[in-house]
Amino acid sequence: MEGSRGDSVVVTVTLVNVTKKFGSVVAVDNVSLEIPDGKFTALLGPSGSGKTTLLYLIAGIYKPTRGKILFDERDVTKLKPNERNIGLVFQNYALYPHMKVFDNIAFPLRLAKKPKSYIEERVKRIARMLNIDHLLDRYPAQLSGGQQQRVALARALVKEPAVLLLDEPLSNIDAILRIRIRSELKRLQRDLGITTIYVTHDQSEALAMADKIVVIHNGRVQQEGTPHEVYRYPRNVFVASFIGNPPTNIFRASVDQSEAPCVLLPGSKYCPTGLLAKKLREARLREVLVGFRPEDAEIRGEVSGDGVYLYGEVYTIEPLGRENIITLRINGELVKVTAPPSETVRIGDKVYLRIPRDKIMLFHPKTEENLALI
Amino acid sequence: MMARTELEEPLATGMEAVLIVSLLLLASIPLILAYTTLILTSFADTIVSNPWVHFHFTIDNWIAFFRGELSTTRARIYTTSQILWMIGNTIIVAAGVALVVLAGSITSAYAYSRMKYRWRMGALKLLLLLHAFPGVALIVGVYTLYYYTLVKYVSLQHRLLYSFVFVIFARASLELPMSIWILKGFFDRVPWELEWAVIVDGGSRWTALRHAMLPLVKPGIAAVAIFAFLAGWEDLIYVMVFLPPQAKTLATFIEGQLAGGSLESSYLPILAAAGTLYLLPTILFFVFTQRLLMETMSGGVKG
Numbered sequence: 178m179e180g181s182r183g184d185s186v187v188v189t190v191t192l193v194n195v196t197k198k199f200g201s202v203v204a205v206d207n208v209s210l211e212i213p214d215g216k217f218t219a220l221l222g223p224s225g226s227g228k229t230t231l232l233y234l235i236a237g238i239y240k241p242t243r244g245k246i247l248f249d250e251r252d253v254t255k256l257k258p259n260e261r262n263i264g265l266v267f268q269n270y271a272l273y274p275h276m277k278v279f280d281n282i283a284f285p286l287r288l289a290k291k292p293k294s295y296i297e298e299r300v301k302r303i304a305r306m307l308n309i310d311h312l313l314d315r316y317p318a319q320l321s322g323g324q325q326q327r328v329a330l331a332r333a334l335v336k337e338p339a340v341l342l343l344d345e346p347l348s349n350i351d352a353i354l355r356i357r358i359r360s361e362l363k364r365l366q367r368d369l370g371i372t373t374i375y376v377t378h379d380q381s382e383a384l385a386m387a388d389k390i391v392v393i394h395n396g397r398v399q400q401e402g403t404p405h406e407v408y409r410y411p412r413n414v415f416v417a418s419f420i421g422n423p424p425t426n427i428f429r430a431s432v433d434q435s436e437a438p439c440v441l442l443p444g445s446k447y448c449p450t451g452l453l454a455k456k457l458r459e460a461r462l463r464e465v466l467v468g469f470r471p472e473d474a475e476i477r478g479e480v481s482g483d484g485v486y487l488y489g490e491v492y493t494i495e496p497l498g499r500e501n502i503i504t505l506r507i508n509g510e511l512v513k514v515t516a517p518p519s520e521t522v523r524i525g526d527k528v529y530l531r532i533p534r535d536k537i538m539l540f541h542p543k544t545e546e547n548l549a550l551i
Numbered sequence: 552m553m554a555r556t557e558l559e560e561p562l563a564t565g566m567e568a569v570l571i572v573s574l575l576l577l578a579s580i581p582l583i584l585a586y587t588t589l590i591l592t593s594f595a596d597t598i599v600s601n602p603w604v605h606f607h608f609t610i611d612n613w614i615a616f617f618r619g620e621l622s623t624t625r626a627r628i629y630t631t632s633q634i635l636w637m638i639g640n641t642i643i644v645a646a647g648v649a650l651v652v653l654a655g656s657i658t659s660a661y662a663y664s665r666m667k668y669r670w671r672m673g674a675l676k677l678l679l680l681l682h683a684f685p686g687v688a689l690i691v692g693v694y695t696l697y698y699y700t701l702v703k704y705v706s707l708q709h710r711l712l713y714s715f716v717f718v719i720f721a722r723a724s725l726e727l728p729m730s731i732w733i734l735k736g737f738f739d740r741v742p743w744e745l746e747w748a749v750i751v752d753g754g755s756r757w758t759a760l761r762h763a764m765l766p767l768v769k770p771g772i773a774a775v776a777i778f779a780f781l782a783g784w785e786d787l788i789y790v791m792v793f794l795p796p797q798a799k800t801l802a803t804f805i806e807g808q809l810a811g812g813s814l815e816s817s818y819l820p821i822l823a824a825a826g827t828l829y830l831l832p833t834i835l836f837f838v839f840t841q842r843l844l845m846e847t848m849s850g851g852v853k854g
Contacts, residue, residue, distance in 0.1 A: 238747050258751045265751045271744035275766040284762075285752035332752070 186262075187372050188248040188339045189214040190235055195244030197230055197396075204230040206396035207244070212389070214249075215370045217363065219377055219387035223419065227396035228376045229268075232342050235374060237261050248339060264333030265342045269349070270325050272317040278304075278328050279313040285336040303331045306365075322350045323358060330362075334369070341366075341373045347382065359385055380420045384408065392416050414545035417468050417538065423502060423513040427468045429542065432457060440465055440539070443508035444488030444529060445480070447537060456548050457539070465548070466540035473536035474514040476503065476522055477529040485537055487512070487530040491522050505530065586830070592823035612824040621808065623818045638828070641784055641800040645832075647719035648783030649776045652726045656775055659727075660734035661760055665746070675735075682728040687788055693721050697793055711795060718793040719783070726782050730775040737771030738764060777836050784832055801829045 190212040197205040204227045212218045212235075220228040233239045235246060237258035246254045253261050272281050279300055286296045304310040307327045317325055326346055333341060346362075347355045363386045366373045377383050383390050384404045392399040392407060392415075400412040411417035417425040433439045438457040439448040447467075449457065457465070480486050489507030500515045503522065507530070514530060522528055539548045591599040596607050615621070619629030629637075662668075663675060697717055705713045741764050749759035765772065787802040794800070799807065805825055808817045 236747075236751060238750070258747070259753045259755070263751060265748070267744040267748060269742065269744055271742065271748040273745065273748070273763055273766075284749075288753040288758065332748075336753070 186337075186339050187214045187370060188251075190340060190372065190374070191247040192231075192235070193245040193247070195231075195234060195241045195246060197227075197234055197239055198242045204396055205234065205241075208393075208396070208398050210391060210398060210401065212372065212374055212391075214372050216388040217366045217373045217375065217386060218389045218391060219375045219383035220391050220393055221377055221380060221383040221387075221420075222393035222399075224378055226378075226393045228378075228393045229344055230396075231393065232265075232344055232374060232376045235340070236263055236265050236342050262336075262339045263342055264336065264338035264340070266326070266329045266333050266344065266346045268345045270317075270329040272325060272328055272332070274317055276316075277313065278309065278315055278317070278320070281317065281328055282313075282331045282335050285332065289336065299335055300331075303335050307331050323354050326350060326358070334371075339372065341371050343373065343375045345376055345378065347377075348379075355382075362386065381422060384420070392419065394419070410547070410550060411468075411538070412547055412550055414466060414468070414540050417540070417547075421470055423471045423515075425468045425470050425538070426474075426512045426514075427466055427540070428507075428510045428512070430465055430467050432462050432465050434458065434461065434463065438462075440467060442467070442485065442487055445486040447485045447534070449534075449537075449539070453539065453549055456551075460541070460548075462542065464542045466542055466545065468538040468540060469532045469536055471502070471514045474512075474530045474532045476514065476516055476520060477531045480529055480531075482531070484531045484533050487532070489528065489530065491524050491526045491528060494522070494524060589823050589830070590827050592820050593827040595820060598819050598823075612820045615818075615821050616824040616828075621817060621821055625818075637799045637801065637804050640794070640798055641802070643715065644719060644722070644786070644790060644800055645780045645783035647715070648723045648726065648786075649780040651719055651723035652730050652779035653772065653776055655723065655727050656730035656734050657765070657772065660731045660738055661764065663731065663735045664738035678728040678732055682732070686722075686725045689725075690788065690792060693789075694792060697721075711798065714793050714795060714798070718789050721793065722783055722786050722789045723779065725789075726779045730779060733775055734768065734771050737768035741767050773840065777840060781833055781836065785829075801825065805829060 190210075192208055192210040192212075195205055195208045195210075196203065206227075208231065220231055222228040230239060234241055237253065237256055237260075241254060244254075245252060248261065258265075273284065276284065282300045282303060283296050286299060291299075300313070301310060304313055307330060309324060309327045309331060312320060312324060312328070317328065320328065326349070330346070347358060350358060359382060366386075375383075375386065387404060389401065390404055390407045391401045394415050400407050400416045402410075407416060408420055411420065411425070414427055418427055430440050430442055433441055433446075434457075437448055438454055439446045448454070474487075477486075487505075487507050489505040489512065492504040492506045492511060495502040495504075496518065498518070501518055501520055503514050503516050503520070505512050505514065505528070512530070516522075540546060541548060541551075588599055591606065593612050594608055594610065595604075596609050596611065597604065599606060615625065617634055618631055619627050619634050621628045663671065697714075700717075701710060701713060745763045745767070746756070746759040749763045750756065754762065785802060786800075787806060790800050791803050791806070794803070805822065808822055808825070
């Protein structure tokens with residue numbers, strides 16, 4: 178069903194077993210995915226993960242080797258980009274350098290043979306909305322990166338597409354401006370209520386902007402969910418270590434299976450209960466990957482109270498103003514934690530780290546999957 | 552900062568530059584002398600053969616040329632309209648070659664640059680080989696083709712038209728390989744995203760070619776068009792072989808005045824005027840498009 182919000186049509190994008198090969202290289206590997214209508218979805222992954230390929234498949238620039246792509250119930254797999262009613266902002270913006278800003282934005286409407294007065298009115302409206310109405314007489318080369326990005330956005334939005342696709346639109350903008358545009362873009366998406374797919378390698382961007390995050394690695398979907406879900410409940414080691422800054426600490430530990438299974442940590446033992454204990458026992462794991470987020474650990478002088486404790490030595494301290502990032506060496510492994518600026522430990526101090534039990538993640542040593550989620 | 556200072560460093564220091572420029576001048580003295588002599592003679596009442604000649608400026612030679620008074624006795628050998636027709640023929644051949652080369656090279660260069668098909672690499676290499684082939688070597692084969700098609704398919708009253716069309720296509724095909732190669736280089740530099748953007752915006756590949764690619768490869772198109780025009784303008788052999796004797800171009804006209812015995816009856820200052828006219832497009836194009844041609848040679852598209 179095609180829903181409608183305001184005056185534009187919004188669609189749900191569905192991918193069914195989509196595979197894309199370039200020669201023998203599999204760029205996208207059997208991806209099935211639903212991108213909800215009217216929401217902001219981020220395709221997040223490192224470079225070379227296949228996220229841009231996935232976006233181009235949705236745009237119709239690439240044709241899938243196998244699989245189907247649906248806009249609502251309509252099968253668009255074989256349709257050309259110009260038959261899909263999409264707006265796309267390229268990473269390098271791909272503005273037409275020989276056209277003025279006005280003509281760049283008007284171009285999709287001119288191709289659609291809209292009347293002149295309509296074009297004039299639409300272009301001016303969208304330019305006002307994006308604060309570029311004073312730039313309409315300039316050429317793209319005379320604009321800053323942020324302005325070019327807005328022009329590209331205006332060109333993508335002017336024809337009121339059913340889906341807006343953004344390929345790393347902020348990566349060519351300097352850091353300070355990026356954070357400002359980030360919130361503006363999020364607000365704009367919310368106001369327009371347009372289905373938006375946003376490709377990025379920057380996990381903080383995805384967390385900050387998206388309603389839904391799809392983590393992609395090696396051409397496969399690693400996890401999909403709300404920012405909270407992928408942050409709090411990473412499905413595997415890759416997701417855990419890719420999302421978050423500093424990333425999740427992960428290290429190997431052995432498991433004592435003699436009685437109730439217990440993970441042997443440097444400084445203490447962690448004996449999980451309930452389902453997790455059952456899974457550890459059933460899998461007969463002798464080793465496990467332990468993970469915890471830097472902000473979940475707390476530096477303590479001694480063992481006191483409930484929780485899991487790790488014992489180690491302070492390796493470096495990075496004061497960042499709002500917080501300090503403290504690196505500890507624990508049993509040969511380096512582990513990062515965040516601490517308030519009031520923390521007074523010094524390099525070389527021997528300290529304990531206290532981590533609440535429910536913040537400890539255990540991953541399978543071979544498949545690297547989160548034991549709590551399989 | 553480092554990179555910038557390096558870039559701003561001149562290619563040669565003062566003394567080196569002087570040396571290089573003087574060597575280049577020395578090497579081009581014969582050329583410069585020949586052309587100056589030609590052009591000066593066309594405006595003089597005698598042949599400017601040495602610096603001590605008494606130079607008297609006149610445009611009589613040009614008037615005589617356009618009146619068709621070519622011999623030393625100022626006898627009228629051609630009518631003015633014949634002379635104008637001859638210049639017209641030259642323009643028709645040159646413009647025709649330019650148009651055919653443009654149509655052929657834009658479409659094939661786009662295909663070579665943007666499409667995937669079997670034997671693409673092989674065909675690209677073949678292009679270079681074809682360019683290396685001298686046109687004269689092909690003339691027997693091309694003539695055979697001309698002769699049989701002419702005799703078999705072309706009625707008498709259409710033969711003049713046919714020979715023009717034939718010479719234009721034959722001469723253009725000699726220019727095509729290099730033109731395709733040059734334009735392909737230009738197309739290669741246009742980012743794919745620009746073409747995709749047009750298609751996403753609702754256009755076809757043809758729209759993309761017309762609205763996004765062609766405006767960006769304008770320097771390449773201009774260069775290819777100029778080279779093709781000059782090739783048609785200057786061509787002697789193909790025009791001589793395929794155009795009937797009564798349809799002359801500047802090249803065959805000048806050649807006719809110089810060849811076999813007629814040299815003695817020709818008044819050379821008037822021929823110099825014809826020669827200068829023959830040179831004119833080359834000079835004009837190079838004066839006005841120097842910067843453009845330099846760009847072409849380094850194969851760049853300005854961003």
